[in-house]
Amino acid sequence: MLSTLLPEFKIERDDSRCIRCKVCVRQCGFKTHRYDEEDDTICSSEENCVGCQRCAVMCPTNALTIKPHDWGYRPNANWSKDHFRELHRQAESGGVILTGSGNDKPYRIYWDHIVLNASQVTNPSIDPLREPMELRTYLGRKPEKVEYDPVNKKVYADMPPQVMIEVPIIFSALSYGAISYNAWKALLMAAKEAGTLCNTGEGGWPVELRGYSNRVIAQCASGRFGVDLDYLNSASIVEIKIGQGAKPGIGGHLPGEKVSSDVSLTRMIPEGTDALSPAPQHDIYSIEDLSMLIYALKEATHYEKPISVKIAAVHNAAAIASGMVRAGADIIAIDGIRGGTGAAPKIIRDNVGIPVELALASVDKRLREEGIRNQASILVAGGFRNSGDIIKAIALGADAVYIGTAALVAMGCTICQKCYTGICNWGICTQDPYLSKRLNPEIAKRRLVNMIRGWSLEIKEMLGGMGINAIESLRGNRHHLRGVGLEQWELDVLGIKGAGM
């Protein structure tokens, strides 16, 4: 069948600059560039190009420019380029359109409509270069109060397990299998060095990397890939994955192409088979089932580790979260509509779920109203791009945030959204050894640690500006936020005033 698809990207090669070094040919895993020895020229198959910019970055003479194709179809406000393209692809294949990364549709990004406060006159701002500024956070269920023993002059608390993070930024669930071994290892090393945590995702945890660090959140997802006692007990936190922001309501799908021998070993599944996580956890059809799994995991880990439950942000997130806390979750993680994925049906990614800002605001409020906010920490995920987004999330009530896409970008990702293909020219989202060795774990770790450091410094500056010297004094402190360009209902859900009020 003749393909009616036009290329997505246009490749412009400045022939006066091209030295025929063939770097671009070797760098492109999608086989876009090809050297023609006879003509001593490099040809490009634009239909293969995903716009990842790897060739352009690596070209020593900057001879390449890759840009979105300006198609000549008649402009149509209803039928966008994407609609055309997807429908043509489906007409050719009869399949579900897959994609990777987070939702790229222009849903309102509330972070961009919220502004922060700063101290003037009545309250001094604090200079973090000269004064202490604390970002340390403890995750886990907190008791209602401490007891004081006047005889020994000591306080006692029946303290559930707590996990300390030096910065309220955690690497989100990125499974080994979805991402390369080197990328996964870089996250593990960076989490240790930055004093934070990384999340295994649902792909297990290579045995040889367990002794290296326990700064890990071990996920127990519906496929139970790689889950055994040692896996659970090697981690700091165990997380039950109910849902994912990029694909609420459906399970995971790691294509067989990505299930290499090492991945198969770690996931405990046959090599080359699709790793399919069921849509629900088949032992959780109701809230009491969740409670049983939570306590099964607590038993398995001797009540020494907080148990987190992660859900996608959906309409009744507040009520669901309340149930989760009552079911015994020590941490609740909420992943919003802009959360990333290694592979998901595009129609789900683009249409299901709600923005995490709204879900967070309603969950934090509901837990406070029910008097149980101290019983769980709140983690939020889904599209955090910089430290400004993060500090706003904390002021809305989060204890810490999960960053996934941002971590990938720090390692080199350009969000080309082709994670599901198993080919990643940046060596991040692939199991092809030729591609994955491009990512040096040491350098990737350095880039991740640098990002955390830079964001920490920025958060400290903003905190100091608000006259606050400890992150816990901003948590849920919505007085420091104002909305700009929002409707009243949105302000009401966010629990903030409009700017100027």
Add this chain to the structure above:
Amino acid sequence: MKNLSQISNPFNDDKVIANCGLFGMMSLEKNTFSGSDIIKAIANMRVRGNGLGGGFAAYGIYPDYADLYAFHIMFQSRSAKEQTESFLEGSFKIVAKEEVPHRYAIGVSDPPLVWRYFVETPKGVSDEYADDYVVEKVMIINTKIDDSFVFSSGKDMGVFKGVGHPEDIGNYFCLEDYSAYIWVSHSRFPTNTQAWWGGAHPFSILDWTVVHNGEISSYGTNRNFLEMRGYYCTMHTDTEVMAYAVDLLIRRHRLPVDIAAKIMAAPLWTEIDQIDDEEEKQQLTVLRQVYSGLLINGPFTVIIAHQGEMIGLGDRVRLRPLVAGIKDDMLYLSSEEAPMKLIRPDLEYTWIPKGGEPIIGKLDTKEVIYQNKPVQVGVNKDAVNIAA
């Protein structure tokens, strides 16, 4: 329900912003003295206030009714007084009542009625529950009965406050006629509230009083924490949050003052990390974990008092002033040193306490505790930095 926030915070700002002058004095021997000195002292810091609020708390002033709850209540209408009195009659046995004596004074305009009632809790209320019973009734008067507001509700103590400079308020309430062993005073500089007598400091519940200088940048977080535990921050002021935090920690959670101070002005993590004693480290860590929502962030100094104790505390990075002084049986706490010297020219020992370190004057042991040990004037050099 009446909307106190509309009265206290008419512009509907996040909260009432006020900055202030504080003064407190206590006899560790329980010698009583009149209010003349403290009026003189607080008047010396006139520039710290702007005439929109002044007030006093005095302890030991009602020895004849020492076992009865003394309610100081302001009314802005006759009907408010009638309603409140009938509510009090239904809730308590009123042993005595009278209008709080006052005189016409320059600088005080439009004063409300202020009455005092000496009451007993009804028979059915056990001693153990009596305080909670009183708190509940005070909350009802403050939130449900229009134009009524309880200044104070403790035993053998009282709050006198209003709109004006504190010296004018002191003069209005004839404070030179009272004898107390603790006096606390406050001069207020609010920036966004109109004149309302209930909004002046001290804030009080039972015999606890708080005077406060500062602007709490953690206000929203603190308020969330307290509201989750049944406190309704109806007035939108920092001081209200302070008063409730003190009530929660000390009265309801039964923590001693020094531990409450370690919660509200928590030691820095870097300081905790450096402690060698594992048990102490663990204690401080637990306090910060459980009560992270009560860390009071931003600039503040408070003087907290109740029967038998007066406590001074500043924020952990010391963004508001606090000076302490000791002479004979007297402990002085003040925003500035000058007023102490004004009323006590022979005062020799004054010092500026470290941020987050409470100074606690205790009647039972007749000691001043600072940095967890008694201050021995002239001996304990590390505690006392001689102002000379």
